Structures are given as C-alpha cells and as structure tokens.
Amino acid sequence: MTKTIPVLASALVTALAASSAxxxxxxxxxxxxxxxxxxxxxxxxxxxxxxxxxVPDNGFTAGVAAINMNGVAVTGANPHTVGNRKPPTxxxxxxxxxxxxxxxxxxxxxxxxxxxxxxxxxxxxxxxxxxxxxxxxxxxxxxxxxxxxxxxxxxxxxxxxxxxxxxxxxxxxxxxxxxxxxxxxxxxxxxxxxxxxxxxxxxxxxxxxxxxxxxxxxxxxxxxxHSTEMNSFSSFRDFALANDADGMFPLDDFTDEENLGHDLFYNTKDNGGAGCANCHNNGVPFILFDENFQPFQNPDARGEEPDQIYSDNSFHNIGIPPNPAAANFDPNDPDEGLFEFTGVPGHEGDFRTPTLRNVDMRRGNGFPKAYMHNGYFKTLEQVVHFYNTASSKPTCTMSGASAAEAIANDCWPEAEVTPILPLAGLVGDLELSPDQEAALVAYLKTLTDTVIVKAPLPYVGN
Ligand code: HEC
Ligand code: HEC
The missing domain is CATH 1.10.760.10 (Cytochrome c-like domain)
Incomplete structure (x- = not known):
C-alpha cells in the first residue's frame, strides 16, 4: 500500500501536466x-x-575590408542588391x-x-x-x-x-x-x-x-x-575596473593616457573635458543633466558602473558629412534617420547613439572599420578629430571630400542633414589638444571584449 501511493501520485502529476500542456x-x-x-x-x-x-570578430559589424573602405553597406544575398547603411553592432x-x-x-x-x-x-x-x-x-x-x-x-x-x-x-x-x-x-x-x-x-x-x-x-x-556570450562585458576596461583597489577611476591597471581619456570622456567641456558621456552613457537622455553635468537620474556620471553601455539610447543629429562612396548615395536624397521612420519635422538627420563597446574590435591589426550610420569615418582618430573641430574649421571647398581628404585640407564638409539643435559645447568646438584627442582614442580602445563569439558547431543532438 505504502508503495503504490507515490506511483499513483506521480502518474496523476504527469496526467495533469499533459492536460494543461x-x-x-x-x-x-x-x-x-x-x-x-x-x-x-x-x-x-x-x-x-x-x-x-x-561579423563577431569585427565587433559584429561588416567584416570585409573593401566594403568598409568603400560602399559601407554589405551586398545582399542577391548580388545585385544593397542597402545604404553601415551594419551597427x-x-x-x-x-x-x-x-x-x-x-x-x-x-x-x-x-x-x-x-x-x-x-x-x-x-x-x-x-x-x-x-x-x-x-x-x-x-x-x-x-x-x-x-x-x-x-x-x-x-x-x-x-x-x-x-x-x-x-x-x-x-x-x-x-x-x-x-x-x-x-x-x-x-x-x-x-x-x-x-x-x-x-x-x-x-x-x-x-x-x-x-x-x-x-x-x-x-x-x-x-x-541577450546571452552573456554576446554581452560578455569582458573588455580591458571591465577587468581593470573590477580589479581596481578602490573600484574608482583612475584605474591602477590603466596607463595615464587611458585614465586621461576616461576623464575627458566623462567631463563636460566646461570642466575641461570632451563631454562624450552626455550621449554615450548608461541609457540616460543627455537633457537630464544640468549644466554642471550633475545627473538628475544617472547614478553613474563617473562611468564606474560595471555594465556601462555607452549610449543614451536616444537620437541626435550630430552633423555627420555625407559619404559619397556609400552604396546608393544620392546627394539629392539624404538619409534623414529618425525622420524617415516618424515623418515628424525636427527629426531630420537624427540617429540613435550607438554603443561604443567594441568600436575598436577588428579582425586583425589595422583591419579597416567604418563609423557612423553612413560609414563616413574610417578611424577612431578621425571620429575624435571631428568631434573636436567640426564647427571650428572652414567648410571644405572641394565637393565630396572623404574624412582623410578633409583632415588633410584642414576643413570639414557641410553636414548631410544640417542639425537644427545647437551642438555648441557638445560636438565640434571641444578645444582639445592633440594629446587629449589621442587619450580619448586610447580610452575607446579599452572597450574591446576579450570574449570573441564563435560560430556554433553543427548540432548533433543531446
Ligand atoms: C546584408 C547585411 C545584413 C544582414 C544579412 C543582416 N543585417 Fe542586421 N543590420 C544590417 C544593417 C545595414 C543594419 C542597420 C539598418 C538600419 O538601421 O536601417 C542592421 C541592423 C541590425 C540590428 C540593429 C542594431 C542596432 O543597434 O540598431 C540588429 C540587432 C541586427 N541587424 C541583427 C541582425 C540579425 C539577427 C540578422 C539575421 C536574421 C541580420 N541582422 C542580418 C545589415 C545586415
Ligand atoms: C550629442 C550627442 C553625442 C555626443 C556628445 C557624442 N556622441 Fe558619439 N555619437 C552620437 C551619435 C548620435 C552617433 C551616431 C551618429 C550618426 O551615425 O549619424 C555617434 C557615433 C559615435 C561613434 C561611431 C560608432 C559606430 O559604431 O559607428 C563613435 C566612435 C563616437 N560616437 C564617439 C564619441 C566620442 C569619443 C565622443 C566625445 C568626444 C562622442 N562620441 C560624443 C552622439 C554623440
């Protein structure tokens, strides 16, 4: 008797489970x-x-050098078709x-x-x-x-x-x-x-x-x-922060240059910084900061939160020049970003702030990457130089200048879509020295994961 009860009970449980599927x-x-x-x-x-x-080992963006240097968009499965934007991570x-x-x-x-x-x-x-x-x-x-x-x-x-x-x-x-x-x-x-x-x-x-x-x-x-494999938080910055004696910047394991880059990234222009964290932060729209960069909501204005993602997840037009080399480029039909989706006047040229994790992950030393929605920039040095000087240099007189040509001629092209909101103090007039620009790049390079996602093995059952 005592033996049959558990058997009956488990049969009952099984039957119940099956009936409620x-x-x-x-x-x-x-x-x-x-x-x-x-x-x-x-x-x-x-x-x-x-x-x-x-492509995982190129920071989950395009992994073909010629594409990144030229058309930026990857050709479709049908080789006669191609879009017009750079794949984000x-x-x-x-x-x-x-x-x-x-x-x-x-x-x-x-x-x-x-x-x-x-x-x-x-x-x-x-x-x-x-x-x-x-x-x-x-x-x-x-x-x-x-x-x-x-x-x-x-x-x-x-x-x-x-x-x-x-x-x-x-x-x-x-x-x-x-x-x-x-x-x-x-x-x-x-x-x-x-x-x-x-x-x-x-x-x-x-x-x-x-x-x-x-x-x-x-x-x-x-x-x-959503897996930890694709969100491994395994960069040098993450390890150096976790290993740090007081868990605060400056980090013991960082070079002076990397620590300087961090400080520039998180401080506003008013405080001698570059203000990158106004937008590249942990999910807080930059308008929620007061003029002293005291956050109204963000507990982590110093960038010490372990899982920092470096984006406010919001939309801005930061005045990126057109990329005439991009596939399907049409000077008469600029990419208007958020406006193409919402159709709301004022949204022209707004793009969602991308994460900066893995911006420097590449398939090999010097392997080319493309930055921004249209891939206009090819190096982080160019990107930072643009943030520093976009509005303080003259407009290029030659048409369709690449980032390298613009920098060589000490000018910047007109934006693809002219920003409506003023960018003063945020983009274009940061008054950084060449060493400070280099420090920002050094900091961005600490954000590369050490975990590289590999293609799965063929499934053989379990
Ligand atoms: C031909 C190249 C191509 C293929 C194939 C492709 N993507 Fe993309 N992916 C892109 C481009 C380009 C964008 C940006 C498009 C845009 O913003 O309009 C994008 C955007 C994304 C984004 C948005 C990321 C962000 O932060 O906004 C995710 C996620 C993504 N793709 C995942 C996938 C998945 C999953 C597949 C397969 C089912 C896939 N992609 C196939 C090129 C591609
Ligand atoms: C006003 C908000 C804002 C500020 C301030 C800002 N960014 Fe950005 N950042 C963006 C947006 C928006 C994009 C995408 C723009 C586009 O594609 O048109 C972007 C793109 C980038 C990219 C390209 C990433 C990719 O995957 O293509 C890098 C790198 C970058 N920013 C670094 C920085 C650095 C370094 C600073 C400080 C010097 C900074 N940003 C300041 C909003 C901002």
Missing part, C-alpha cells in the same frame, strides 16, 4: 537555437546569414528598450527634435519592440515567465532581414509576415531543428501556423542576442 522552458536551448539561426545561411541564393553582415543591442516618447507619449511622434525619444533598434529606431507580443506563449505561464524578457526590439528586428531583398532575400510567401514559411520550413528541417522543440515544447507547425512559429524563431535570435 505546460512546456518546460529551456533558455539554453532557446539561445542555442537563436545562435544556430544567426549563423545559418538562410538566404536565396544560399550564401548569407546574419553573421555575414554582423548586434552585440549589446539587448540593452536598448522598446521605443517610447517618454513624457511625450508612447511613440516618438510628439517628441521634439527626437529628444525624449528613446529606444528601438536600427539606426532610426524603427524596430520598436511592440510587434511581437504574448501570442508566442499561447497562455503558457512557464514559457511566459522564462522568455518574456526576450520580447522587444531585438525580437521584432529579427523578423526583418530574412525576406528583405537587400539582405537574405528568402521568398515573401503568402503569410502575414514576409518570409515566415520559408524560414519556418528551413528551421523545421535543419539538423538543429530539434532545439526548437526543446525550447518551445512542440515542433514548428509551418503548414498551419508559420507566422507564429517565425515569431518564435525571432524570439530565439533575440535570446541569443
């Missing part, structure tokens, strides 16, 4: 699925994955919140000049995080509890590249979400398809529910992009 969440399987898909060449023709444009994008206009409402349609408009991924924030919702959990409380944190801009974003003709170019299909059937079928029949079942409790039903299953694949990609 509760799936067992498995975050590791979800992340592993997302990683497999991220590196899988799901494209037509079969030659392009997310990782083709977001996909690492640390997990820190970007859903798009909101803050005080000015749920979206940015009323946010003046893009101020208080925060979040959303893509350079213009158009992957808002409000597309994929709770429907992916079908009321399952366990899955909701375990996976809800992966909804948001990154899940929404992951729906886009597959069917995009300048990206992976899979067939649109006949479902609501372009590419849903093609991607669902691909994952269902892939060697790693079992990971879907482990993560979601059932195999994908591509015939009847491709849209829903596609969204679950997007949530998996987001889970990978």
């Amino acid at each position: 509760l799936a067992e969440p498995d975050v590791a399987a979800l992340e592993a699925l997302g990683k497999q898909v991220f590196f899988d060449e799901i494209s037509v023709p079969t030659r392009q994955s997310c990782a083709t444009c977001h 996909a690492a640390y994008a997990a820190s970007v919140p859903n798009l909101t206009g803050g005080f000015f409402g749920p979206d940015c349609s009323l946010a003046p000049f893009g101020l208080f408009c925060i979040g959303g991924v893509f350079w213009d924030g158009r992957a808002t995080g409000n597309t994929i919702g709770q429907e992916v959990f079908e009321g399952d409380a366990n899955l909701t509890a375990a996976y809800a944190g992966f909804l948001g801009p990154l899940a929404d974003q992951a729906l886009g590249p597959f069917a995009n003709h300048v990206e992976q170019n899979v067939p649109d299909g006949s479902t609501e979400l372009p590419g849903a059937e093609a991607v669902c079928n691909h994952v269902a029949s892939a060697q790693y398809g079992e990971l879907f079942e482990l993560a979601w409790g059932t195999a994908p039903d591509c015939a009847n529910d491709a849209d829903l299953e596609f969204k679950r694949i997007a949530v998996a990609i987001s889970a990978f992009e």
Whole structure:
C-alpha cells in the first residue's frame, strides 16, 4: 500500500501536466537555437546569414575590408542588391528598450527634435519592440515567465532581414509576415531543428501556423542576442575596473593616457573635458543633466558602473558629412534617420547613439572599420578629430571630400542633414589638444571584449 501511493501520485502529476500542456522552458536551448539561426545561411541564393553582415570578430559589424573602405553597406544575398547603411553592432543591442516618447507619449511622434525619444533598434529606431507580443506563449505561464524578457526590439528586428531583398532575400510567401514559411520550413528541417522543440515544447507547425512559429524563431535570435556570450562585458576596461583597489577611476591597471581619456570622456567641456558621456552613457537622455553635468537620474556620471553601455539610447543629429562612396548615395536624397521612420519635422538627420563597446574590435591589426550610420569615418582618430573641430574649421571647398581628404585640407564638409539643435559645447568646438584627442582614442580602445563569439558547431543532438 505504502508503495503504490507515490506511483499513483506521480502518474496523476504527469496526467495533469499533459492536460494543461505546460512546456518546460529551456533558455539554453532557446539561445542555442537563436545562435544556430544567426549563423545559418538562410538566404536565396544560399550564401548569407546574419553573421555575414554582423561579423563577431569585427565587433559584429561588416567584416570585409573593401566594403568598409568603400560602399559601407554589405551586398545582399542577391548580388545585385544593397542597402545604404553601415551594419551597427548586434552585440549589446539587448540593452536598448522598446521605443517610447517618454513624457511625450508612447511613440516618438510628439517628441521634439527626437529628444525624449528613446529606444528601438536600427539606426532610426524603427524596430520598436511592440510587434511581437504574448501570442508566442499561447497562455503558457512557464514559457511566459522564462522568455518574456526576450520580447522587444531585438525580437521584432529579427523578423526583418530574412525576406528583405537587400539582405537574405528568402521568398515573401503568402503569410502575414514576409518570409515566415520559408524560414519556418528551413528551421523545421535543419539538423538543429530539434532545439526548437526543446525550447518551445512542440515542433514548428509551418503548414498551419508559420507566422507564429517565425515569431518564435525571432524570439530565439533575440535570446541569443541577450546571452552573456554576446554581452560578455569582458573588455580591458571591465577587468581593470573590477580589479581596481578602490573600484574608482583612475584605474591602477590603466596607463595615464587611458585614465586621461576616461576623464575627458566623462567631463563636460566646461570642466575641461570632451563631454562624450552626455550621449554615450548608461541609457540616460543627455537633457537630464544640468549644466554642471550633475545627473538628475544617472547614478553613474563617473562611468564606474560595471555594465556601462555607452549610449543614451536616444537620437541626435550630430552633423555627420555625407559619404559619397556609400552604396546608393544620392546627394539629392539624404538619409534623414529618425525622420524617415516618424515623418515628424525636427527629426531630420537624427540617429540613435550607438554603443561604443567594441568600436575598436577588428579582425586583425589595422583591419579597416567604418563609423557612423553612413560609414563616413574610417578611424577612431578621425571620429575624435571631428568631434573636436567640426564647427571650428572652414567648410571644405572641394565637393565630396572623404574624412582623410578633409583632415588633410584642414576643413570639414557641410553636414548631410544640417542639425537644427545647437551642438555648441557638445560636438565640434571641444578645444582639445592633440594629446587629449589621442587619450580619448586610447580610452575607446579599452572597450574591446576579450570574449570573441564563435560560430556554433553543427548540432548533433543531446
Ligand atoms: C546584408 C547585411 C545584413 C544582414 C544579412 C543582416 N543585417 Fe542586421 N543590420 C544590417 C544593417 C545595414 C543594419 C542597420 C539598418 C538600419 O538601421 O536601417 C542592421 C541592423 C541590425 C540590428 C540593429 C542594431 C542596432 O543597434 O540598431 C540588429 C540587432 C541586427 N541587424 C541583427 C541582425 C540579425 C539577427 C540578422 C539575421 C536574421 C541580420 N541582422 C542580418 C545589415 C545586415
Ligand atoms: C550629442 C550627442 C553625442 C555626443 C556628445 C557624442 N556622441 Fe558619439 N555619437 C552620437 C551619435 C548620435 C552617433 C551616431 C551618429 C550618426 O551615425 O549619424 C555617434 C557615433 C559615435 C561613434 C561611431 C560608432 C559606430 O559604431 O559607428 C563613435 C566612435 C563616437 N560616437 C564617439 C564619441 C566620442 C569619443 C565622443 C566625445 C568626444 C562622442 N562620441 C560624443 C552622439 C554623440
């Protein structure tokens, strides 16, 4: 008698679990699925994955030298198609919140000049995080509890590249979400398809529910992009801060130049600094600081927070010159950034402040990178020189000058889209010496992760 009770009880539990169809969440399987898909060449023709444009060892941006030096945008799977923007890093994008206009409402349609408009991924924030919702959990409380944190801009974003003709170019299909059937079928029949079942409790039903299953694949990609592997916080700056005797700058392990660069980065121009942290901070819109750079909200104006992400997640037009070498460049049709998404006057030329983690991660010493939405700058030295001098040098007289040509001629070209808000004291007139410029670059170089994400091994089951 005493022996039969536990057997009955466990049979009962099993029966109950089956009848309410509760799936067992498995975050590791979800992340592993997302990683497999991220590196899988799901494209037509079969030659392009997310990782083709977001190359891990080049800081998750484009990894072909000639592209970074010239067209900046990566050609799509169909070799006749190409977009017009530089791929931003996909690492640390997990820190970007859903798009909101803050005080000015749920979206940015009323946010003046893009101020208080925060979040959303893509350079213009158009992957808002409000597309994929709770429907992916079908009321399952366990899955909701375990996976809800992966909804948001990154899940929404992951729906886009597959069917995009300048990206992976899979067939649109006949479902609501372009590419849903093609991607669902691909994952269902892939060697790693079992990971879907482990993560979601059932195999994908591509015939009847491709849209829903596609969204679950997007949530998996987001889970990978949220993983500690992609957000390793493993840079020299992170280790030096963690190892520091008092946990405060100046850091014992930094050179004097790196410590100086840090101080310049965090101090305002009024205090002899460069004011970079007005915008490259830990998610605080710069308008929330008073004139002495005393934060109203940010507990970390000194940059001592371990997981600093170096972005206010907000939008600014900092007057970047046009890049005539960029693919699809049209002088009569400038890239208007946030305005292209919201259509709100005042948002012209606003782009979301990118994280600065891994700005100097590159495939090898001297391997070229491109900076800003249009890749105008090729080196961090050029970027810092621009911040220092953009408004204090004459306008270039030759047309279409590259950053190198402009610097050689001691001038800067007109901005691609003229900023409406004044940038005095923030961009263009910082009055830094050459040594101070070099110190800022030295500091930026401490932000390179030591953990390099590797492509996954082929899935062999578990
Ligand atoms: C052909 C190159 C290409 C491919 C393939 C590609 N991307 Fe991108 N990615 C880009 C470009 C360019 C942007 C910026 C586009 C924009 O802002 O309009 C971008 C933006 C992003 C962002 C936004 C980052 C941020 O901070 O705003 C994420 C995340 C991302 N891609 C992930 C992915 C994933 C996941 C895949 C595969 C499903 C993928 N990308 C495939 C080029 C590519
Ligand atoms: C007013 C806000 C603001 C300030 C101040 C600011 N930045 Fe930026 N930063 C941005 C924005 C916005 C972009 C993207 C602009 C674009 O692409 O049009 C950017 C882009 C960059 C990039 C390119 C990153 C990439 O992945 O392409 C670097 C590097 C950078 N900033 C470094 C700095 C440094 C160093 C300072 C201080 C000298 C600084 N920023 C000050 C807002 C700011």
